[in-house]
Amino acid sequence: MKRISIIVAAMAVSSGAFAAGEDLHAAFQTMMDNSFKTTGIADKYRMKQLDFQRLCSVEKEPSKKVMESIEAQQLKTIRYPADGKYFGDWKKGEKIAISGKGLTWTDKTRFDNGGGCYNCHQLSHKEIAYGTIGPSLQDYGKTRGKTDDVVKYTWGKIYNAKAFNACSNMPRNGDAEILTEEQMKHLMAFLFDPESPVNKK
Amino acid sequence: MATNPMKIRAANNGGITEVKALISHDMETGQRKDAAGAAIPAWFITELTAKHNDKVVLSAEFGTSISKNPFLAFKFKGGAKGDKVSISWKDNKGETRTDEAVIA
Amino acid sequence: MNNQRRSVLKSGSGAAFLGALAAAGIVKPGMALADWNKASFETKNLADTLKALGVSSPADSKDIQMTAPDIAENGAVVPIGIASTLPNVTMIAIMIEKNPSTLAANFTLPAGTEPFVQTRVKMGQTSNVYALVKSDGKFFTTSKEIKVTAGGCGG
Amino acid sequence: MRQKKLFLLLAALVAGVGGLSSPVALADASADAIARYREMIADGNPSELVAAQGEELWKTKRGPKNASLEKCDLGLGPGVVKGASAQLPRYFKDTGRVQDLETRLMTCMESLQGIDPKTIVDGKWHKGERETMAALVAYIVTESNGQKINIDMSQPQMKKMFELGKMAFYHRSGPMDFACTTCHGEEGKRIRLQDLPDLRTQAGAAAGWGTWPAYRVSSGTFWTMQQRLNDCYRQQRTAEPIYGSDATIALSVYLAATAKGGTVLTPGLKR
Numbered sequence: 001m002k003r004i005s006i007i008v009a010a011m012a013v014s015s016g017a018f019a020a021g022e023d024l025h026a027a028f029q030t031m032m033d034n035s036f037k038t039t040g041i042a043d044k045y046r047m048k049q050l051d052f053q054r055l056c057s058v059e060k061e062p063s064k065k066v067m068e069s070i071e072a073q074q075l076k077t078i079r080y081p082a083d084g085k086y087f088g089d090w091k092k093g094e095k096i097a098i099s100g101k102g103l104t105w106t107d108k109t110r111f112d113n114g115g116g117c118y119n120c121h122q123l124s125h126k127e128i129a130y131g132t133i134g135p136s137l138q139d140y141g142k143t144r145g146k147t148d149d150v151v152k153y154t155w156g157k158i159y160n161a162k163a164f165n166a167c168s169n170m171p172r173n174g175d176a177e178i179l180t181e182e183q184m185k186h187l188m189a190f191l192f193d194p195e196s197p198v199n200k201k
Numbered sequence: 202m203a204t205n206p207m208k209i210r211a212a213n214n215g216g217i218t219e220v221k222a223l224i225s226h227d228m229e230t231g232q233r234k235d236a237a238g239a240a241i242p243a244w245f246i247t248e249l250t251a252k253h254n255d256k257v258v259l260s261a262e263f264g265t266s267i268s269k270n271p272f273l274a275f276k277f278k279g280g281a282k283g284d285k286v287s288i289s290w291k292d293n294k295g296e297t298r299t300d301e302a303v304i305a
Numbered sequence: 306m307n308n309q310r311r312s313v314l315k316s317g318s319g320a321a322f323l324g325a326l327a328a329a330g331i332v333k334p335g336m337a338l339a340d341w342n343k344a345s346f347e348t349k350n351l352a353d354t355l356k357a358l359g360v361s362s363p364a365d366s367k368d369i370q371m372t373a374p375d376i377a378e379n380g381a382v383v384p385i386g387i388a389s390t391l392p393n394v395t396m397i398a399i400m401i402e403k404n405p406s407t408l409a410a411n412f413t414l415p416a417g418t419e420p421f422v423q424t425r426v427k428m429g430q431t432s433n434v435y436a437l438v439k440s441d442g443k444f445f446t447t448s449k450e451i452k453v454t455a456g457g458c459g460g
Numbered sequence: 461m462r463q464k465k466l467f468l469l470l471a472a473l474v475a476g477v478g479g480l481s482s483p484v485a486l487a488d489a490s491a492d493a494i495a496r497y498r499e500m501i502a503d504g505n506p507s508e509l510v511a512a513q514g515e516e517l518w519k520t521k522r523g524p525k526n527a528s529l530e531k532c533d534l535g536l537g538p539g540v541v542k543g544a545s546a547q548l549p550r551y552f553k554d555t556g557r558v559q560d561l562e563t564r565l566m567t568c569m570e571s572l573q574g575i576d577p578k579t580i581v582d583g584k585w586h587k588g589e590r591e592t593m594a595a596l597v598a599y600i601v602t603e604s605n606g607q608k609i610n611i612d613m614s615q616p617q618m619k620k621m622f623e624l625g626k627m628a629f630y631h632r633s634g635p636m637d638f639a640c641t642t643c644h645g646e647e648g649k650r651i652r653l654q655d656l657p658d659l660r661t662q663a664g665a666a667a668g669w670g671t672w673p674a675y676r677v678s679s680g681t682f683w684t685m686q687q688r689l690n691d692c693y694r695q696q697r698t699a700e701p702i703y704g705s706d707a708t709i710a711l712s713v714y715l716a717a718t719a720k721g722g723t724v725l726t727p728g729l730k731r
């Protein structure tokens with residue numbers, strides 16, 4: 001027993017402490033497979049990675065070429081509002097931005113989710129409890145204007161942020177069906193409406 | 202229903218004894234609901250008395266706004282090393298508990 | 306349970322006697338063992354709480370110091386410390402304006418106990434918190450707004 | 461009164477921070493206020509109440525075998541509690557596994573007391589044997605407070621777990637594409653007002669690993685590391701990790717090894 005462990009240790013050192021070998025990847029898959037379970041609405045299948053998720057699961061960003069190919073693919077997923085209307089009710093949008101609920105194994109339904117926007121972004125002038133993982137979006141409409149390009153880009157960014165930055169931390173709200181089209185319209189109003197506390201002090 | 206012991210610390214500095222206590226209690230407000238949506242009944246400490254030896258040094262009435270596992274600190278004049286400080290509480294279900302500590 | 310209740314009765318006989326006085330609606334800060342003043346803890350706004358405590362228009366005082374955070378990271382635990390340089394303090398109460406039950410705690414301080422208490426309260430939302438202090442038989446107050454923030458991932 | 465004025469000043473400052481002027485000033489003011497809040501509650505950590513119950517439970521004869529845990533070997537020899545959790549997770553020869561504190565305790569509860577590990581693995585937080593576990597953990601980690609984080613990485617099994625843990629740390633999946641790195645892979649970030657340590661760095665890992673397990677103010681309960689990791693995954697919207705599974709232990713090895721040399725400040729006190 002002792003001898004074996006010494007040999008293994010020696011191997012470990014010589015192979016650079018288990019540097020990304022095939023065995024390690026196989027061991028990882030086995031470990032993940034044995035370590036998670038289905039609870040409520042959170043199926044074990046959630047541990048299986050989409051291609052871009054796998055490519056983005058690395059210490060450093062993938063190459064420019066890989067990033068661009070992911071972005072091109074993700075761009076195709078974006079659905080713009082069929083009725084051409086981008087804006088709902090900013091007051092409802094604010095509630096969606098505040099709520100971080102949904103999609104956990106303690107949630108009863110996979111619908112009716114929050115946007116969780118404040119976890120990462122500064123938005124309203126009044127809300128002091130905002131995260132900083134994403135950029136500040138305070139005065140979003142005021143500073144960026146409401147041109148067709150900006151509106152369309154913003155919709156796309158909410159719908160699938162990976163279309164613009166392959167390994168973005170931001171969820172694909174539309175593509176992954178986290179939010180409904182109607183909810184995203186409310187968020188758009190929250191970002192752009194001059195009366196919204198995002199733009200009005 | 203068993204109650205759990207408090208953690209009481211009492212220290213004399215320059216003739217004044219400072220008492221710090223952590224009390225194990227749920228302090229349910231009666232406003233919360235459980236996972237099934239049923240109201241969780243109010244359950245909280247209503248009265249508390251602190252004594253130095255046999256003399257009352259603080260008495261308190263609590264409402265539902267006091268945090269779970271209440272913390273309490275206060276000071277009184279006197280108190281010698283080795284003296285006893287005790288705290289007793291009573292809750293709205295009629296449960297009581299007394300614990301004591303020695304002044305350091 | 307029965308045993309415990311018996312010990313309550315035994316140890317609390319003095320309190321029960323004084324409680325009879327409290328039940329009559331008279332709160333006497335300074336009593337050694339005040340029985341729980343139910344009426345005062347059932348009040349839902351400042352005016353009613355003060356009324357239930359038998360206090361009329363307490364004066365603002367700079368001689369009460371409230372130590373509390375400007376922002377509480379979580380409303381479940383908000384530390385509140387109250388100290389005073391007023392003479393002969395016999396009572397300190399903590400009131401939270403926007404809580405369902407306004408009165409959080411009411412401390413009775415016998416002679417020899419310093420005018421200083423620290424505890425932790427729950428706050429449902431951003432609110433003014435009031436300290437009420439009885440000194441030489443008169444009531445004084447001070448207040449501070451404490452912001453309660455939402456935190457975590459919210460899930 | 462003075463505090464009120466100070467607050468008005470803060471409010472004015474907030475109002476002055478428009479879209480053009482620096483939002484950093486506001487963030488700093490809030491961060492300072494939160495730091496003061498944390499300082500104020502630091503004295504009087506309700507974990508103490510849980511730890512006291514845990515110490516009792518450690519000495520209490522329980523289970524089908526009616527035995528205490530006083531002969532449990534947490535890595536420093538039978539019955540040695542002092543400093544034990546500062547050196548966990550660890551590779552244990554008797555089980556042939558890398559174990560964290562909780563899985564090691566499960567081994568002891570099974571072998572010494574005859575308590576079926578399933579009661580814990582399939583249990584519910586703060587109920588039954590998991591509640592017992594939490595109390596034991598509170599007691600044991602209190603006995604390592606102030607020590608240096610110092611896990612033994614000399615065994616190949618530990619090296620392998622480190623690599624697997626690191627891979628798990630970067631593993632993005634689920635409907636929100638999150639991994640541990642999403643929140644803990646950059647310095648100086650926060651969620652809402654909660655600072656996020658960059659767990660890839662020694663300082664960040666020490667700040668994180670070194671202050672868990674902890675009493676959670678928001679729930680009024682003591683959380684073990686297994687529960688902390690479980691809730692990280694819940695918030696990531698992945699599937700639920702099985703209690704004591706290798707992925708949770710691998711992550712713990714990755715964090716503890718990265719945090720090596722940092723100070724154990726357990727039990728912590730958290731939002």
